[in-house]
Amino acid sequence: MSESEFEPKIVAFCCHYCAYTAADLAGSMRLQYPPNVRVVRLPCTGKVDILYLLKAFEDGADGVYVAGCMEGDCHFINGNFRAKKRVHYAKKLLDEIGFGGDRLEMFNMSASMGPRFAEVAREMVDRIKKLGPSPIKTVQTQKSGDKP
Amino acid sequence: MIVGSRKPMEEIEAMIDPFERIIVLGCRECVTVCSVGGEKEVGILAAELRLSRKQKGRAIDILEFSLERQCDHEYIEQIRTQVANYDAILSMACGAGVQFVAESYPEMPVFPAVNTTFIGVTEEQGLWTERCQACGNCILHLTGGICPVSRCSKSLMNGPCGGSSDGKCEVNKEIVCGWQLIIERLKQLGQLDKYEEYIPIKDWSSSRAGGPRKVVREDLRI
Known part of the structure; x- marks a missing residue:
């Protein structure tokens, strides 16, 4: 699969109080951002579990990111800091199995940062396009391609 | 409680390398409290193993299961009907649990996914220290x-x-x-x-x- 054909599937776990609203604002502002991003709304990024992140990859995501409030601005005081630690840990796990922790990231933004939401979406899509499809997909493709 | 820490992924993968059907067996006692071998950690390890195998193009069928305890016969018996369908058990319990499972299923290879570290306490969230x-x-x-x-x-x-x-x-x-x-x-x-x-x-x-x-x-x- 060439890089130009590859359209990554990206899951964004977004906090209801910031990134999700920022996504809404990006829409109201008619800002364009790649349709590769699938948003999952969370009550707070503190709800993010390492298992959610791994399952997203297992179910075929090429990239995953968590978007929470600006540091110090969490509606639940420190949910975004907890998410940051979990994302960091999950990145380590992904590196350990050779999947690549770079496919996972944590971002911070406020509800008023619609343009930043669009920018982050573009940034992540660009990054994953460079990294290529999820290693589990590459293998599946190779295997089916190997068949006579 | 008994406190443990998970073995490095490389070591775990090397142990189960020849097998394609495994049971990742958690324990709901001490290792759940110290967040190393409970139901959630079973889920995380199983997801990691599946991702790792998939990218190598190798199949793995994992049964995720957690027992109330792995140090009592009656709980270990709960997986008896399942054991025949799998090639190996990867236990996330302490050393006692791993051994008791192995004793109960002598025909099955049983591997430890956790290093049993000490008898200790939760000093604070995420910090365990030895006491006994x-x-x-x-x-x-x-x-x-x-x-x-x-x-x-x-x-x-x-x-x-x-x-x-x-x-x-x-x-x-x-x-x-x-x-x-x-x-x-x-x-x-x-x-x-x-x-x-x-x-x-x-x-x-x-x-x-x-x-x-x-x-x-x-x-x-x-």
Whole structure:
């Protein structure tokens, strides 16, 4: 699969109080951002579990990111800091199995940062396009391609 | 509780490398409390193993299952019907659990996914520290409730030694001198006279020196 054909599937776990609203604002502002991003709304990024992140990859995501409030601005005081630690840990796990922790990231933004939401979406899509499809997909493709 | 830490992924993968159908078996006791081998950790390890195998193009069929305990027969029996469908068991329990599962299913290879580390406490969320070495002869009543066997690096009975400085142990400056703690606590309790008492050489036969130990309660046996 060439890089130009590859359209990554990206899951964004977004906090209801910031990134999700920022996504809404990006829409109201008619800002364009790649349709590769699938948003999952969370009550707070503190709800993010390492298992959610791994399952997203297992179910075929090429990239995953968590978007929470600006540091110090969490509606639940420190949910975004907890998410940051979990994302960091999950990145380590992904590196350990050779999947690549770079496919996972944590971002911070406020509800008023619609343009930043669009920018982050573009940034992540660009990054994953460079990294290529999820290693589990590459293998599946190779295997089916190997068949006579 | 028994505290553990998960083995490196590389080691786990090497153990289960020849197998394609495995049971990742969690334990809902101590290892759940110290977040190393409970239901959630089973999910995480299974997801990691599947991702890792998939990118290598190799199949793996994982049954995620957690038992109430892996140190009691009745719970281990709960997977008997499933065992025949799998090639190996990867246990996330402590060493006792892993061995008891292996004893119950002698025909199955059973592997440890966790290093059993110590008997300890949750000092704070995410921080566990050692408190007991199961020496089999408790002397906490003599030492202000602080154990010299587990808290002193040398397990001295009459400390501190010359390696104690500013309340820290010479082994590592992050280790608090167990005997310093004992003296401070005895002082607080107004029991410094206990510190004056000489504690005779410890009989380690109740500990590991006496070989594998057992406890028999005839009144409870059926």
